[in-house]
Amino acid sequence: MLQIGGAAKAAELPVKTVRYYDEIGLIKANTQSEKGYRLYDESAVHKLIFIRHARAFGFSIEVCRELLDCYQNPARTSQEVKAVTARHLAQIREKMAALQQLHDTLTHLADHCHGDERPDCPIIDYLADPDNDPPTGVL
Secondary structure (H helix, E strand, C coil): CEEHHHHHHHHCCCHHHHHHHHHCCCCCCCEECCCCCEEECHHHHHHHHHHHHHHHCCCCHHHHHHHHHHHHCCCCCHHHHHHHHHHHHHHHHHHHHHHHHHHHHHHHHHHHCCCCCCCCCHHHHHHHCCCCCCCCCCC
16 A cells, blocks of 8 residues: 555656645545555556546546546447547547648738837737737647
8 A cells, every 4th residue: 555645656646746636536545554545555556547547638537537437447338438538538629620720821821920129010000900809729
């Protein structure tokens, strides 16, 4: 059994993150020591590593919860896991399209800005124009 610091180190996560995951019920300490320290077994450390990997792929906490349920369920189907991943891929594609649009607009504006001593600037003009909609879906 490991205290929270040992579990965090083994999972390569900050202690604060492990504590947060515990508080929101994503993982649970197996028990507490006589001094009240949270204690985690090897299974909990494996779950923490699983969550760290899932988060690195950009899965939200709620989707991590879904994937963790699949991970812990030997009766799961790969179809369930693939469906979760397909939803995430669709979101990534939407963000990529939004980023491409942002890139194209900023490139166009930068290409048309003289960048000299004159005060006129198409970038400022675009940002100040109330008829221009800001990009969405990026941040």
